[in-house]
Amino acid sequence: MSTLSQIRALDPAALTTAADATETANIEFGKATDQVDRHVDHAFSTWHGDAAVAATARAWSDRVAGRGIVNAVAEQVDALRTASAALIPARDTVVRTADNATAAGFTVHDDGTVVPPRCDTGDARADVVGQACLDDEALTFEAQLKSALSSFDQL
Helix, strand or coil: CCCCCHHHHCCHHHHHHHHHHHHHHHHHHHHHHHHHHHHHHHHCCCCCCCHHHHHHHHHHHHHHHHHHHHHHHHHHHHHHHHEEEEEEEHHHHHHHHHHHHCCCCCCECCCEEEEECCCCCCCCCHHHHHHHHHHHHHHHHHHHHHHHHHHHHCC
């Protein structure tokens, strides 16, 4: 299972940035491939014979390969965006839950365990009741946090 510190260190938005940069490069590659196709088509309009037939077959094969690369990269761009869209809210849920527990005075461990503060008012009866409330609240935070950690890991 991923730990709290590992999830805090992640930057899922960087996947979107990578997707954008990859998409831009892929568009340029596609344009360059199209330009090569136009040049090759122009050359074949005046070139005839066995060499032209062989070159036509090779050019067609290269076109298919180029289109395949563009399509495969486009699929990866989509995958990066999908991953980012799923990971951002999942990460935010984990971090927000841990931060809320910490802000409430609880100790949050990397594995999602939440430890309540000690209730020490000086009144033994009040301390027992207060500690029971804190223990219950710690269990609630812990259940929320471990659920969020598990959900994150399932992505």
